[in-house]
Amino acid sequence: MLFNTLSGRFLLLTAAFVMLAEILIFVPSVARFREDYIMSRLERAQIASLALLATDGMIDQNLEQELLANAEVFNVVLRRDEVRQLVLSSPIPAPIEQSFDLRDAPAWELIRDAVACLADPQNRVIRVIGAPVRQAGLLIEATMDTGPLRSAMIDYGLRILGLSALISAVTAALLFLAVRRLLVTPIRRVVNHMSVYAEAPEDARRVIEPQSKVVELREAEEALQSMQHQLTGALRQKDRLAQLGGAVAKVSHDLRNILTSAQLFADRMETSDDPMVKRAAPKLVNSISRAVGLCESTLAFGKAEEPAPTLTRFMVSTLIRDVVESEKLAAGENDVEFVTDVPQTLAVRADHEQLYRVLTNLVRNARQAIEATRAPGTIEISAGEEEEGWWLRVGDTGPGLPERAREHLFQPFQGGFRKGGTGLGLAISAELIRGHGGRLELLRSDAEGTEFVIHLPRDLVLGLAAPATRIVAATEA
Template sequence: MNDQSERRSLASTRVTRAVAGLSTKLLLLTILFVMVAEILVFVPSVSNFRRQWLMERLQAAQIASLAAEAAPGGRLPAKLRDDLLDRARVKAISVKHADSRSLIVQMDAPEQVDASYDLRDASWTDLIGDALMVYAAPDNRVIRVAGEPGFNPGEMVDVVMEEGPLKAAMLKYGLDILGLSILISIITATLVFLALDWLLVKPMTQLTRNMVRFAEQPEDPTRIIAPSKRRDEIGTAQRELAAMQNELSQTLSQKTRLAALGLAVSKISHDLRNMLSSAQLLSDRLAEVKDPTVQRLVPKLIASLDRAIRLCVHTLDFGQAQEAPPSRMRFELAPLVEEVGDSLGLPREGQIDWMPDLEEGLEVDADRDQLYRVLANLCRNAVQAFESEPGCIGTISVFARREGAVVMIDVADTGPGVPEQARDRLFQAFQSVARKGGSGLGLAISAELVKAHGGQIELVDNEGGATFRITIPDMVVELERARQRRA
């Protein structure tokens, strides 16, 4: 018992850790995916920033070129030249028109160019690659940039410049974007995590914990999950789990009850068999009495005792809930029906009329003892229905006929009928009890015995009393059905 408790405690701990792990993984994955999204936004943003920054330099260089072209003789004083180049943040400027190219202004000592870029024909992939290279390039690189600023259509401006200021600007822009991305990632991840935790993780936590708790004592109805009113998959899972737990709890309770009942029946059957054996010896002595009434009743009494002893023996031999397989033979049905009436004291004058109506010489292919139990259960239920209604007077009728290789037996009464709440589970053990103090086994046993014969039992009429119909095919028909099922 202690080992089982430890295993369940360990299972509960594992579930708790698993749920905690699920929450942590969900948070980390949310942050990761948001960061990936921010990176996908960051790369083209940096590329666009670099392009705009270079275009601003080209525009400033174009303005400087206009000032240089307006100078007398096309030459600028050195101080003004350096001032224009410094404002444009470039080292040299050249302008290309449709039919000519001219160097407008440059530093005194031209520098070696490390890389050249043409913004006119650059694709997005080229711009992204060039932008990322800026972060890895040395700080002292000199680059050449060509493009069309747009002031004069068809005019291309070509500048030589240091890449250091561009790299510094891109680093500052990247850090700003990075900080903003981290802030957005944290806020977005937190909101997404809280939403998913509320929608998924917490309901899953409740489901798993309930399953572990229910597994500890599945027969305890208080441990069945109370489903929410959600209409999504989680709500469906909760409702289906509740239905499954309800069914399992009821099944286990019934199994426990049946197990206890089976043990009790075995004990009772053992002692009852001894009592019946003693009663059988006494009935044999009654056979010596010459009274006509005694002579008429003693054979029936002996037959009933024999039947009861065989039933006790079968119960002890099989030791299980299933009935013994039927030992079938053809016999006349009328004497059996008469025996059922005598055993129940029918008719009862002024209370219950007894009306058997059978085809003359009708024979049935069945186990005589088992069919007796079926008819006795049905007729006894009818008698008890009359007894439950004080002052109720009625009739119990038994009709039987043969249709080809099938015998149909109807047991009808004019009593109160079967209550509505008992009809759905009429032939289930412990489920169809309509009379206080009953066990609910009579109809369940009858249904099992009839099914063993390949037949069926059903409630065919409940107006003005209950009518049950028993259908029993001959052995030949049942063998043919079995052969077809195997084929």
């Protein structure tokens, strides 16, 4: 499973490439070791021959054999003053199969001979020729076994391979950690942002905020941010257009009926002096008003795109007071009582204008529901603070929502419950609250009244650093 990840594959490739580099170094290194091994034997043979020459050849045979054994050669030939002299000798166990001249041998030749020695498991007798040290002659020549040479080369190669494996493992581990920190973690952050955004594309605060210091990754984050902004707008527009398309037939039918009635009244007003004209005039005005209101709401919903919320901290009591004062004026002489229970010091984080629109929709729906009963009623607005954020509650003592309205509460053109209503108010309000990262919720609706609640989150939505900010908004009637 590890090697199916980017960092795992990078670890594997790093180890492989380091090992390949070590192998490319290993072959010349073994060739150099072979050359040094042979030269050390020639140096020992030279020292042994000089010891013999210093005694004018008067040396015990046992001592001669000991010198040859120490040099690990069978015989020594030294050329001095153009004279080739066999200085030390002993029986050679087998014929000499090959000669190697190490004087000015090219690198490729040394590598070739080293590889051939490693590949040949047979113990063979070879002749090696080299230049004496400190110019003690023209050349020195010795015969030796390849068995000890090959064993020494294998031992050296195993040590080099072990060291190479250790270097490869350490290098790969360091690069693995570096890649995880510099590349994998930022990429994973982008992926997490995409997952968080996919959960609620309409939530504008789930759009990624570029943070990477790596130029390429930051460009990717900026491109993703631009795409998410465009996608959020496109999804909203597409959803609205789809809903608008489904409602066009209903709107056209209702609008035709309304305008037909208005036309009949208008025709009667033009052709008759009947006193009933005075009573027909208000009906005509109401019919035309309903038609105009329906058209305006439909067109506004079809083309509008709500901007992302601008979050600020403000006292919610001031906002609620403005909403109540506006609705009191609209209520006029109707017996509707407004009750507020909001702490004066309670501050929330939200878009002031959008929250005002949501509360206005909720309070207006409550007022109109009470007025439709022609009986006194009360609208209560309260707010408070909880561990996860803030809540705002709007309740009324109206007749409650019909079953059909509750089933399609936030669907445009279907959630309306007043005669002539379109249901767009709640749909738009719910969208505004989702844009804050929250939800609009109906707590109850029965014969004793209706109650909505808005929950505003305390934390902001950060794809990786913090939990998602949610604003739970009360549903509109």
